[in-house]
Amino acid sequence: MEKEEVKKIIYALVEASTGKKKLKQSDILKKVSADHGIEKDEVKAALRDLVDAGTLIFTYFGGSFIEIPPK
Amino acid sequence: MSKKYDTPMLDELEKGAFPSFVTEIKRAAAHSDMSNDLLGHTETCYKERVTHWKHGGIVGVRGYGGGVIGRYSDMPDKFPGVAHFHTVRLNSPSGFYYKADALVELCDLWDKYGSGLTNIHGSTGDLVFLGTRTENLEPFFAETSSRGWDLGGSGSALRTPSCCLGKSRCEWANIDTMAITNDITQHYQDEMHRPAFPYKFKFKVAGCACDCIASIARADMSIIGTWKGNIRVNQAEVANYAKTMNIQAEIIDMCPTGCMKLDGKELRIDNANCNRCMHCIAKMTKALRPGTEQGATLLLGSKAPIVTGALMSWVIVPFIKMEPPYEEFYELIDKIWEWWDENGKNRERIGELIERLSFPRFLKEVGLEPSPAMVKEPRRDPFFFWAEEDIER
Ligand code: HEM
Ligand code: HEM
Ligand code: SF4
Ligand code: SF4
Numbered sequence: 271m272e273k274e275e276v277k278k279i280i281y282a283l284v285e286a287s288t289g290k291k292k293l294k295q296s297d298i299l300k301k302v303s304a305d306h307g308i309e310k311d312e313v314k315a316a317l318r319d320l321v322d323a324g325t326l327i328f329t330y331f332g333g334s335f336i337e338i339p340p341k
Numbered sequence: 342m343s344k345k346y347d348t349p350m351l352d353e354l355e356k357g358a359f360p361s362f363v364t365e366i367k368r369a370a371a372h373s374d375m376s377n378d379l380l381g382h383t384e385t386c387y388k389e390r391v392t393h394w395k396h397g398g399i400v401g402v403r404g405y406g407g408g409v410i411g412r413y414s415d416m417p418d419k420f421p422g423v424a425h426f427h428t429v430r431l432n433s434p435s436g437f438y439y440k441a442d443a444l445v446e447l448c449d450l451w452d453k454y455g456s457g458l459t460n461i462h463g464s465t466g467d468l469v470f471l472g473t474r475t476e477n478l479e480p481f482f483a484e485t486s487s488r489g490w491d492l493g494g495s496g497s498a499l500r501t502p503s504c505c506l507g508k509s510r511c512e513w514a515n516i517d518t519m520a521i522t523n524d525i526t527q528h529y530q531d532e533m534h535r536p537a538f539p540y541k542f543k544f545k546v547a548g549c550a551c552d553c554i555a556s557i558a559r560a561d562m563s564i565i566g567t568w569k570g571n572i573r574v575n576q577a578e579v580a581n582y583a584k585t586m587n588i589q590a591e592i593i594d595m596c597p598t599g600c601m602k603l604d605g606k607e608l609r610i611d612n613a614n615c616n617r618c619m620h621c622i623a624k625m626t627k628a629l630r631p632g633t634e635q636g637a638t639l640l641l642g643s644k645a646p647i648v649t650g651a652l653m654s655w656v657i658v659p660f661i662k663m664e665p666p667y668e669e670f671y672e673l674i675d676k677i678w679e680w681w682d683e684n685g686k687n688r689e690r691i692g693e694l695i696e697r698l699s700f701p702r703f704l705k706e707v708g709l710e711p712s713p714a715m716v717k718e719p720r721r722d723p724f725f726f727w728a729e730e731d732i733e734r
Contacts, residue, residue, distance in 0.1 A: 294497070294537075294539075294687065295406075295535065295536060295537040296537050296538075296539075296682055299537070314537075318535065321404055321406070321535065322403070322404040324403055324404075327400075328400050328401060328405070328406030328407070328496070328535070328536060329397070329398055329399070329400060330397050330398065330400045330410075330411065330495070330496045331397040331398075332397070332688060333496070333497050333539075333540070333687050333688055334400070334406055334407070334496035334497040334498060334536030
């Protein structure tokens with residue numbers, strides 16, 4: 271799968287769980303990898319792009335989570 | 342800046358023989374509004390017996406998931422100087438060696454971008470810069486990273502590894518602690534800056550069982566230098582010590598395994614029963630030296646009491662050569678982390694997970710051989726177990 275595709279899937283997943291359940295990096299890797307049959311490393315690389323671009327950010331609330339940055 | 346607040350409760354903490362953080366904050370307050378408001382804020386917390394700090398949220402600079410610990414005052418109108426009061430961690434160099442001008446430069450930068458207060462070193466090891474505003478994080482990071490510094494670890498990630506000064510100054514180092522710490526730091530940059538673990542993970546590296554870095558109590562993985570074979574004995578120096586020291590009382594009777602004796606003037610060691618505790622070597626520095634086949638013991642599991650009680654690390658690999666490129670070591674670490682990732686709950690340290698699922702299961706699933714050296718604590722050896730397939734029916 272193209273990296274851009276994976277990035278869209280990750281973003282959609284984080285967006286859908288916003289306000290419901292905070293996702294950890296490993297939650298995202300496990301879910302996207304299982305749902306779409308791609309290697310965790312590939313998901314990780316796509317996620318890293320999103321974080322480097324500031325599209326998604328790490329937050330900390332008694333544990334480290336991936337979230338959409340506040341406006 | 343002149344004094345803004347009366348702080349009778351904080352003032353109490355300036356009394357007595359020990360250095361006082363209150364005195365230091367007051368000194369910083371002379372030229373920093375942030376530190377001045379910190380005094381007022383903290384006094385209020387003490388008076389009301391409740392914390393007015395909120396935490397969480399912001400954790401880093403662009404691309405990083407750690408290195409910054411977010412703190413906010415819940416009384417920003419009263420104490421605007423500490424409305425934001427984030428902590429920045431910078432990765433400390435192996436062995437904590439600095440050139441004085443580098444430290445001066447960092448302090449100047451912190452006067453410019455933060456409160457001027459630092460904590461060198463925090464319990465985790467990093468250079469800890471206390472108190473800055475969100476908008477100052479990126480500029481401070483840009484200034485420090487352009488000078489070769491990087492953020493340390495925080496959150497559910499690998500924390501900044503640290504070590505005793507090892508071979509750089511200490512003749513007892515059985516491993517090159519500084520080289521190992523630097524290698525681990527470089528090898529696991531991703532694990533340090535992009536938190537992906539159930540909770541924090543710390544490495545601390547000590548050159549010998551004296552454990553000057555206190556790795557056995559403070560690191561999820563303690564790497565402690567040791568040796569195989571015989572302690573090197575210089576009998577002439579033993580005879581010299583006999584003139585000034587009661588060898589029987591101070592050395593032999595205090596050997597935890599009772600494996601030493603005096604044979605006339607000569608010291609005899611039953612090396613097979615020595616557990617390499619370092620007591621005799623540290624006492625008779627001229628007479629005794631560690632053996633020449635050197636390596637490390639790997640221990641796992643220690644932690645301070647946060648979610649459940651405190652744990653000490655216990656042995657998982659009795660002896661491993663720790664030489665570059667450390668392939669065997671990294672393979673094992675990756676397996677341990679995978680097991681933790683598969684089975685760990687949020688905020689569950691590796692030591693707690695092993696306690697929950699059992700040590701035998703950990704050994705089996707990570708592929709380690711049980712051995713009598715895996716003593717959990719004196720008088721509790723968790724290595725006796727049988728799997729279903731071992732039992733003949
Ligand atoms: C007033 C009675 C007793 C006292 C005060 C006592 C005290 C102790 C102490 C202090 C230890 C050493 C524990 C350690 O090193 O961690 C020990 C070990 C032991 N005791 Fe006792 N004990 C008593 C009675 C008994 C009896 C009646 C038996 C057996 C029938 C027994 C069997 C053992 C055994 C098997 C060990 C382990 C030895 C080892 O692992 O080296 N004890 N006891
Ligand atoms: C087939 C019979 C037995 C087996 C296989 C057995 C096995 C063991 C084992 C493996 C330990 C742990 C040793 C250690 O961690 O250092 C132990 C400890 C101990 N056993 Fe037994 N045991 C048996 C019978 C007994 C009996 C009959 C007694 C007392 C009358 C006894 C008293 C103790 C004591 C007091 C300890 C604790 C020692 C300490 O904590 O220092 N055991 N036993
Ligand atoms: S832990 Fe051992 S090797 Fe390291 S500084 Fe202390 S005595 Fe020396
Ligand atoms: S190192 Fe410790 S156990 Fe070994 S002989 Fe010396 S005192 Fe005894």
